Amino acid sequence: MLTITHDSAVRRWRAGLLCALASASSFGLSGPLARGLMNAGWSSVAVVAVRVLLAAAVLVPIAVVQLRGDWQLLRRNATLLTMYGLIAIAGTQVAFFNAVAHMQVGVALMIELTAPIAVVGWLWLRHRQPPAAATVAGAALGIGGLAMVIDIRTGQTTSWVGIAWAFAAMVGAACYFVLSAQGNGVLPGTVLAAGGLLIGGFALLALGVIGILPLRATTNPIVFDDFTVSWWVPLLLLGTVTAAIAYVAGIAATRLLGSRLASFVALFEVLAALVFAWALLGEAPRPIQLLGGVLIVIGVIVVRRGE
Template sequence: MAAFTHDARLGAGLGLALVSASSFGLAGSLARALRDAGWTPAAAVAARVLLAAVVLAPIALVQLRGRWGLLRRTAGVITAYGLVAIAGCQLAYFTAVTYMEVGVALLVEYTAPVAVVGWLWLRHRQRPGRLTVLGALIAIAGLLLVLDLLSGARASLVGILWALAAMVGAASYFVLSARREDGLPGSVLAAGGLLLGGLALVAAGALGIVPFAVSTADVAFVGFTAGWWPTVLTLGVVTAALAYAAGIAATRRLGSRLASFVGLTEVLMALLFAWLLLGEAPRPIQLVGGALILIGVVVVRLGEPVRAPEPAAART
């Protein structure tokens, strides 16, 4: 019975992680189209996360059930999630791509799973096994092929430092999402973090830290155009509200290490959506890289220690 429950939890976690990765993967294509229509990246991200916060707020309030003291006790976690894992990560990434090629910045940011493994090793003495290390190497090799950087790409030191900051933000997302000991519901963490992150981005735009502009022009995709508001609505509801909520739920079932490696499939999803919506067809080498990413995730899963089932009273 315990094994069945564990397998069911694992299956649900993997399904939620893939939903989250697919939703996050769609964001890049929508944001690129909005940028071409006159939106700056910071404005698109701010609209995305604030809309997601509005969508998740009612669910968060229901799950809180008036337990406002829980917000006070976990204010530090919510603040770190919003400012580091959301606003800080995306601001650092957008700054990085002003100094270096997008593919290189993505590669650096998506070394986050390796950082998660290192954090768990140093902070919690969870030393990675041989299969985990092997899976990490296979997944990173797959990312190299997916991003097609073998042709040679330029990168500045300043850009690399900003991309490393984005990597820290991405790693923080997985580590903070996996927390369960404080009893903070996932929807509350997501809604609070998204609200703080969105407000931080708006403040950054108001202070001139990042360019901030919106447009009401139609948004062009391959073969069709869409209004700005349904595009922004999809960006907020699907690629943020759904993505973050599913991602937190998945991470709490899988643990931060495995969830971070499953999250690497976001790169593959981003390529597929760019092909469908923007006409950017993936090259054969990128398809091979996508296969390596999936193989790496499987190997990491095989190297994961079996976690003891939670007591029935602890499940929600």
């Protein structure tokens, strides 16, 4: 009996790890693709709105099948769906894409993915679980690495607007991990993703139509480092790969691994984004920023062991 239980736990962990890596890799592609669109004249809000609504169009038919006519399930989880759509999806993406409009994709992402430390802090405050010494040490390493990523010594090249947006994205990412774990066993992950994408997408469109947020799009070719593509190519990839696949896989990973562990595995997104940004945009990180990224990764691993 114990062997069966252990084997089941191992299979669950492996499945969760694969989902988390798939989600992180998919999310890592979003920044470079969005940067290409914004360089061609798109506003960050327009990129996010089209991205999430395309993803919703992919996932809604699947979600309808999974609901099996139980529309009351949506009403009972209306608060979760609304918070997920407005904060975890729309808010986080707008903040991140505004950050990459002012700074390198890899740097913005490294700041955003200090979210695991925020998750640990939230769970400590929410459930009164004080952190272990290793957790405190890991957080200190993460903060030190963050200072190196920002590269304070070269203040003349630091975009404090970009940093502020990146920290806002970090808060949104922490909310994403906490909210994704809710509704497990009750609300299917695809339904949560599809509902959140619809709510977030239509909210952004509404704010754009009334003039609160800038909605600006063009049909100019999208120029990357060594090649040029039509405007619809990065949009299609943003909607299907970096949103539909990424969110469903991310929700599955969080429910299989828990908020803490899933948020730490998501650090793989930093490596994926650095590779994609280097390949598509020619953005090579400075050595001190690479060292800072290493310290952030070490810090959150230490935090995880402490937890």
